[in-house]
Each structure stands twice: as structure tokens, then as C-alpha cells.
Amino acid sequence: MGNSSKDDSATSGDASAGDVQPANSSLYSEGERVLAYHGPRIYEAKVQKTEIRKKEWRYFVHYLGWNKNWDEWVGEDRLMKHTEENVQKQQALDKKQSIDKNVKSGRSNQAKAKSSMDAKVDKEDIKNNVPKGKKRKTDSGAEKGSVTVEKLVKIQIPATLKKQLVDDWEYVTQQDKLVKLPRSPTVDEILTKFLEYKTKKDGMGADSIGEILKGIRCYFDKSLPTMLLYKRERKQYSEVVANDVSPSTIYGAEHLLRLFVKLPELLVYVNIEEETMTRLQQKLLDFLKYKLKPASFCSYSR
Incomplete structure (x- = not known):
């Protein structure tokens, strides 16, 4: 905007x-x-x-x-x-994605406890839940019928990155522009560089960071085609991602940032203690501030 x-x-x-x-x-x-x-x-x-x-x-x-x-x-x-009628329409629209998701995945999927960040992402659970790069008052936490706001992991995205999300949405959906692929650095390279930085800085304390970054890579590879792409990007995806190629070795910071918007919805199904979740939130924020700066994003082309 x-x-x-x-x-x-x-x-x-x-x-x-x-x-x-x-x-x-x-x-x-x-x-x-x-x-x-x-x-x-x-x-x-x-x-x-x-x-x-x-x-x-x-x-x-x-x-x-x-x-x-x-x-x-x-x-x-x-x-x-x-008007009251249009406010009800607004509320119904907010609820729609949640209802669609519950119908497709079933309540049983919500009850499955997952022990680590690299747990498999259920593709049916996230199908048709494509983000629009838009601002949301609660990062989709207010969706009724799915999960409560209290259960969502709160990931504070810096203001500069929120603007990047909106610009990203406008470039792709309004100006018909796409990110040139493969990107440099790729998601895989961004995560590796951050791990090297934390290892050098914190020594053995970086082990937990490594597990978190491994989980982020797993979530990215599995969720990109089903929930991180706009409609106009799907043809490009089918052309550049073939066979067993991992999206994290082709896509870059622009699409990785979109994942952080959706992470609260994904992590709500992970069985993590409150204290551990608090530490996780801080580490995710550190990653955003250190690695996903405005200079990390590319210019778009038709």
C-alpha cells in the first residue's frame, strides 16, 4: 500500500x-x-x-x-x-478460510502432537490457504472456528518487512511482475549463513538454532507450492521446480518472508512448552532482523 x-x-x-x-x-x-x-x-x-x-x-x-x-x-x-450487513460480510470472510481448512483436514489433524520444528506439514491442512501479502490485524489469529488467538505464536514482523510484504503483493498481483529465479542468495543459503553467524558468535549454543533453521527449511519446502505462492506465480513454479529439487535451493528472501506470516498458523499444531515457545519467538525475531533486511530483496521483472 x-x-x-x-x-x-x-x-x-x-x-x-x-x-x-x-x-x-x-x-x-x-x-x-x-x-x-x-x-x-x-x-x-x-x-x-x-x-x-x-x-x-x-x-x-x-x-x-x-x-x-x-x-x-x-x-x-x-x-x-x-453498515451492519457489510460488517457481517467482513466477519464471514474472515471465517471462510478457517471453515474451508477444517472441512478439508478434519478435526483429527488438529489433535496430532508434533514433537519438533521439522515435523511434516500436512498439505491438505494448508491447501487453498494462499496469503495475499496483505496486512492483518492479528496475523490471521482472529479466525474463528479454528484456533484461538491465545494459542497462536506471536511473531513480531518489523515495520520495514511489513511494507515489503505489501510491496511484494502489489508487484505480483497488481503489476504482473515476478521474482527472477533462481534467486541469490537462496533460502538455503540465507539459513546456512545465519547458522554460521550464530555458531561463530554463540559456539555450542547454536545447536538449538540449527534445529530451528532445519525446521524452517522443511516448512518452506512443503508449504511453498500450497500456501506461499500467488496464482500468477504457479506457472513459474512448475517451470523451475522439477523432480526432487527443493524450493529452498531456488527461491529467496521474498518468499521466505511470506512463510513467517503463516508460521503462527502452522506452529499452533506443534506440541511445545510455553517457555520453549518464548525462546523460539525471540530466535525467529533475531533471524528476521539479522537476515531479512530491505537489501535482501530483489527487484521484480515482468
Whole structure:
């Protein structure tokens, strides 16, 4: 969203002389509280500016509860009136992924205890749960009918990386751009370099880090084709990942970051004590801050 507000942030005074006011009046007014689509989710927002661009109404919205860096220009097709009926639609949309997942995987899968980070990811459990690179108030923790917010692992993604997620979504889904593959460094190389760094710094204490990184690699390889790719990236995946090739040896930081958004949903099925989970959260955050910096991400191409 950060890019969209810059790329499309011309004021009404900058509109071209050819922009003719449409016959219909604006559906939304400045200061109005609305519901706005971003990806497949709906968020509460406030209209800050309205203008006509290319004979269509455009609205500059601020997402309530979010930093102004998320503000963006949107069309009428992205907005809905803030009514009780539409709020119910918002809640139903949030619930849909959870219901689909439970129908496909069954409740029995949720009861299976898994002893380590490198436990197998149940592909049926995560099928059709593709992320959109969008912001979410609770990182999908508010989904009803699946797991409670309290049970989710909280992974604090730094603000710069949240912006990268949104830019990533816009490049792929809105601008038809793709990451050039194979990437350098690959996910495997990023994880290896971090392990070398921690081993040199912490010595024997890096053993636990090695197990965690092994688990991350396992989760990435198994979940990439089923929940980390956008629709427009699937053809590319089928072309570059063949036979027994591991995605972690081809993809890079962009797709690895998407995994961290989905990890809370995956780790909820892992049987880990609270104290161990707390240490795990800190180590995952250390990895994000040390290895997934803005410079780690590539430019996109058509």
C-alpha cells in the first residue's frame, strides 16, 4: 500500500484537463468511515480525500488502527458502506478460510502432537490457504472456528518487512511482475549463513538454532507450492521446480518472508512448552532482523 499512495497520490489539482466529472456523485465523502478491501480481507478505514481521475471517483483512505504509511488511493470497487450487513460480510470472510481448512483436514489433524520444528506439514491442512501479502490485524489469529488467538505464536514482523510484504503483493498481483529465479542468495543459503553467524558468535549454543533453521527449511519446502505462492506465480513454479529439487535451493528472501506470516498458523499444531515457545519467538525475531533486511530483496521483472 505504501507504493500505491505514492504512485497514485496526485491531488485533484493535478488531475488532467481531460478528466470530466462523471454524472453520478461520489458514493463516499471525506471523513466517512467505510470498509475497504485489501487482498481477500476487509478492513475498517476512513476516507480522507476524494477526487475524480480518468472519469472515475478515487478515494484516499486511512486504515483505522494502522500507521499512515498504509494509506492509499482506491477505487469504488474496493470500498463498502460501514453498515451492519457489510460488517457481517467482513466477519464471514474472515471465517471462510478457517471453515474451508477444517472441512478439508478434519478435526483429527488438529489433535496430532508434533514433537519438533521439522515435523511434516500436512498439505491438505494448508491447501487453498494462499496469503495475499496483505496486512492483518492479528496475523490471521482472529479466525474463528479454528484456533484461538491465545494459542497462536506471536511473531513480531518489523515495520520495514511489513511494507515489503505489501510491496511484494502489489508487484505480483497488481503489476504482473515476478521474482527472477533462481534467486541469490537462496533460502538455503540465507539459513546456512545465519547458522554460521550464530555458531561463530554463540559456539555450542547454536545447536538449538540449527534445529530451528532445519525446521524452517522443511516448512518452506512443503508449504511453498500450497500456501506461499500467488496464482500468477504457479506457472513459474512448475517451470523451475522439477523432480526432487527443493524450493529452498531456488527461491529467496521474498518468499521466505511470506512463510513467517503463516508460521503462527502452522506452529499452533506443534506440541511445545510455553517457555520453549518464548525462546523460539525471540530466535525467529533475531533471524528476521539479522537476515531479512530491505537489501535482501530483489527487484521484480515482468
